[in-house]
Amino acid sequence: xxxxIINGEFINRxxxxxxxxxxxxxxxxxxxxxxxxxxxxxxxxxEHLERLIESGNKINMKISYSVEELRNxxxxxxxxNHLISGTIYMQVTRGISPRNHAFPSSTIHQTFVxxxxxxxxxxxxxxxxxxxxxxxxxxxxxxxxxxxxxxxxIMAKQKAVEAGCFEAIQHRGDTVTEGGSSNxxxxxxxxxITHPANNLILNxxxxxxxxxxxxxxxxxxxxxxxxxxxxxxxDEAFISGTTVEVTPIIEIAGEKVGNGAPGALTKHIQELFxxxxxxxxxxx
Numbered sequence: 571x572x573x574x575i576i577n578g579e580f581i582n583r584x585x586x587x588x589x590x591x592x593x594x595x596x597x598x599x600x601x602x603x604x605x606x607x608x609x610x611x612x613x614x615x616x617e618h619l620e621r622l623i624e625s626g627n628k629i630n631m632k633i634s635y636s637v638e639e640l641r642n643x644x645x646x647x648x649x650x651n652h653l654i655s656g657t658i659y660m661q662v663t664r665g666i667s668p669r670n671h672a673f674p675s676s677t678i679h680q681t682f683v684x685x686x687x688x689x690x691x692x693x694x695x696x697x698x699x700x701x702x703x704x705x706x707x708x709x710x711x712x713x714x715x716x717x718x719x720x721x722x723x724i725m726a727k728q729k730a731v732e733a734g735c736f737e738a739i740q741h742r743g744d745t746v747t748e749g750g751s752s753n754x755x756x757x758x759x760x761x762x763i764t765h766p767a768n769n770l771i772l773n774x775x776x777x778x779x780x781x782x783x784x785x786x787x788x789x790x791x792x793x794x795x796x797x798x799x800x801x802x803x804x805d806e807a808f809i810s811g812t813t814v815e816v817t818p819i820i821e822i823a824g825e826k827v828g829n830g831a832p833g834a835l836t837k838h839i840q841e842l843f844x845x846x847x848x849x850x851x852x853x854x
Contacts, residue, residue: 575685592666598720601662604660604813622662622716633682655688655689658684659684692814692815695814698820700819702730702739703822707741709722709740716772738750739822746796752814765793765795777810789838801822818833820832
């Protein structure tokens with residue numbers, strides 16, 4: 571039997587239901603997070619749960635659970651589903667209310683759901699690297715909120731799939747922002763360059779961890795906007811995210827990055843990130 575959480579209760583997945591008038595379903599009025607699980611333990615769960623609450627605050631929705639309450643529920647879900655390697659998806663919506671664009675009254679209860687998924691680490695992509703395309707970033711201007719409104723991301727990812735690529739690198743005019751479901755970084759002359767954490771990107775938890783491990787190991791990092799030309803002229807490039815970890819980019823819009831193989835510094839960053847996982851979750 572597989573369990574999910576709905577509003578604090580563990581329910582058989584086959585019996586789980588959400589009301590048709592839930593605002594997440596009708597408006598995308600909510601926020602979400604995905605946490606990676608290694609060895610049955612959550613990785614960077616505190617950072618993810620704090621960001622969930624922060625995203626809620628940014629849409630004027632004060633989440634009714636604390637970080638510790640959320641964490642305890644998710645630990646219980648991992649144990650009930652015997653999850654060793656995979657992910658936990660969770661979302662909070664503004665609740666169930668007759669359809670109306672304006673917020674419902676404060677007496678409406680939020681809807682919190684969570685479920686698990688079994689998944690291995692992306693070994694093959696991390697080893698060989700991935701191909702990418704370029705797409706104009708058509709999303710709204712509050713990309714720092716991890717909201718349920720993902721149509722722009724979905725359309726970008728679909729274009730990548732149709733082009734036989736793994737990811738779509740988005741740009742606003744000449745400025746590179748991020749991937750369809752990942753952050754993008756380039757390496758030039760031994761320095762990691764990544765878009766600053768502002769409203770144009772999601773400040774990825776993996777992105778933050780990558781910056782941390784780089785700085786702790788004397789790898790310079792510059793958080794600034796970079797151009798399409800800089801992207802194309804990069805020595806190395808990689809995407810980062812909860813499910814992709816640190817994955818090399820070997821091709822952008824049909825052109826090779828460097829020599830078309832994962833670069834040495836990217837491989838080193840992969841190893842440093844792996845060490846961070848081991849420190850928190852044990853040897854994999």
